[in-house]
Structure formats: structure tokens, C-alpha cells
Amino acid sequence: MTHVTVSGTTIEEAVKKALLELETTEARLSYRVVEEPKKGFLGFLGSRPATIEAHIKPDPIMEAYSFLETTISLMGVPATIEQSEGQGKTRFDLKSTEDMGRVIGKRGQTLESLDYLTNLVANRHKDADYVAIEVDAENYRERRREALVQLALRVAEKVKAINKPVSLEPMSAQERKVIHSALQSAAGVETYSKGKGRERHIVVGPK
Template identity: 80%
Template sequence: MTHVTVSGNTIEEAVQKALLELETTEARLSYQVVSEPKKGFLGFGSRPATIEAHIKPDPIMEAYSFLESTVTLMGVPATIVQEDIDQGDKQVRFDIKSSNEAGRLIGKRGQTLEALDYLTNLVANRHKEAGFVAVEVDAENYRERRKEALMQLAHRVAEKAKAINKPVSLEPMSAKERKIIHSTLQSVSGVETYSKGQGRDRHIVVRAK
């Protein structure tokens, strides 16, 4: 049961009844007042307070279920580990553990993983009343390994750009990966970075200055 209509002598009493029937907490309860209580006169014309109540959706649970079912439909045997990044349940990380077939979940240049991340975030944030939740989907800690590789690449390309004194273009990357390159070289003297191209062709150029 996720929806109920209950009455009480007061709105507060009706809310308490809804909490008991739905077996939830006040933080998870959402309700609308159908009718205010009315005392009447000498017992005539009185009416109780009535509310319609339901349990607020749990965006993290829905995101987890979606990701789990999607991975299953892909035919990849895996276990999903949830890590709450902050105590307010507004940022969560799902790491998909599948040592034998992690490559299928990651895809070329991480494109499959980015698609899973995008879709899971859509599911997590489809209910406005639940508030915004930031979800990061990873597979076998790929993102951290990729970040380290990109940082190393950034430094190598920076040295090359300074050595040949010509702009060096990198392969197209997602916005997240471009940000890593920009951030890595921001404090490196003698080089500058900028993005070029549109859509899937957008990439970073590193040049000496």
C-alpha cells in the first residue's frame, strides 16, 4: 500500500493514522488536505479532517532497481555496490562489480558506462518532490583508473606541445573527461588548453604559450 485516504478529529491525527497505515515516517510522507475539520453546533454539521497521503518515492532505490534490471537485461553477471557520498542521501555512487565482463559495461572510451550513468540519473530525478539526487555509475572502479590515465596523458601532451611549439589535439572526449584535462593542466606553466568542435567531435587542444 502506497496511497491512503484517512480522517481524524484534526489534521495532525489524520497524519498519524496515515503514518501507521503506510508504515512510514514523516520524512517519507506526502499528503494533501481534502477537507478541514469542522466542529458544528451541538454535534450537528461537524466533519472530520480528511487527507490523502502517499509515500514519497525513493529516488536512490528506484535508480538502483533500474540499473540492476538493465545490467541483467544486458546479460552481464554482476553485483552492484552502493556508496553514499554524502550523509544527506543527495549524492550516491553505484559501482558495478563484474570482473569477467566489465568491458561490456564500460564500452569503447567508456561510452556504454556514460549511457548507463545518464539513464540512471534520469530515473533518479524523475520525481520533483523527492529533490535532486546526483548518481555516479562506475564499473570495477573504471572512472578512477581512467582519471589517472587522463592526468598522465595531459602531462605528456603538455610536454609535447612545449617541445614542438605547436598545438596538439586530443581525441574527442566527454565533458567530464575534458574537465579532468583542463583541471590537470590549469596549474602547469607554459601551456594552455581550450575545447574545439561540436557534439561528439568536441575535443581539447593543448598549446604552448
């Protein structure tokens, strides 16, 4: 049961009844007052109870988890999902004994798509608070971040040696941010983005 219509002498009493019938908490309960309570003559003649329609708010994390679990199953990937919390977000880490290449994709594009869609599912309800979810596979994001930092440092040295700008391959906004951050304090070079959409990339130039 996820929806009920209940009555009580007061709205507060009706809410308590709804909590009991739905077996939920106040944080998960959403309700609409159908009828306000009315006191009758001498306290009872013509009186009217308060009536509310109540339902359980969807759990965005559970819905996102279920979506991701179904999606990777349809992809034919025998993976499990480890859930953890930290840094203001929920992390779904995909684990498998098989190659995770299909889940990660070229330069992590498939993983980014899974992350994007999972966040859409989690935040599709207008009356729910925003939640941030990060989808990862076999710690790919951290390994990719480390590789990007090393790439940035190598390119910076090359730019200083040839005194000419060097363009990197197109990257997502998150990956471009890693490059910018890695070279923010580097002497003799500067970074800026060029291009639009999927062609947006970073240029490392002499300063």
C-alpha cells in the same frame, strides 16, 4: 499499500493515522487535504472531520538501483552492485568475475550512458529532492582519470617541445574537465575546447 484516504478530528491526527497505515515516516509521506475539519454547533452537532489523501513518496535511490540492476541483467552481464555514499552523491559500483568491457564500452561511453539514464530515473519525480548518482565499474573512473592526467602531462611536454598546438580525441565534458584541471597550473601551455557535440575536444597549445 502506498495510498490511503484517512480522517481525523484534525489534520495532524489524520496525518498520524496515515503514517500508521502506510507504515512510513513523515519524511516519506506526501498528502493532500480533501476536507478541512469543521466544528459543529455546541462542539459536535454538524461537525466534520479532516480528511486527507496520502501516499508514500518514491525512494529515488531504490528506483535507480532497481533500474540499473535490471538493465545490466538484460545486457547479459552477471554483475552485482555495491552501493556507497560520499561527497554528496550515491555511488553504484558494478562488480563481476567476468570482463566488464560491455558495461564500460569504448572510452567509457556505455558506462556514461548507464550513468546518465540511472540519474534520469532517480530524478524523474518532480516533488522529490535532486539526488546525484555515479555509476562505476571495477573502479574504471579513477583508472581513466589517472590515465587522462598522464596523457595531459605527456602532451604538454610535446607542445612545449614542438611549439605547436596538439588536439586530443573527443571526450565527454567530465573528461575534458580532468585535462583542463591537470594543466591549469602547467607552465608554458594552455588548454581550450573546440568542436560541438560528440566532436568536442581539447586543444593543448603553447602559451
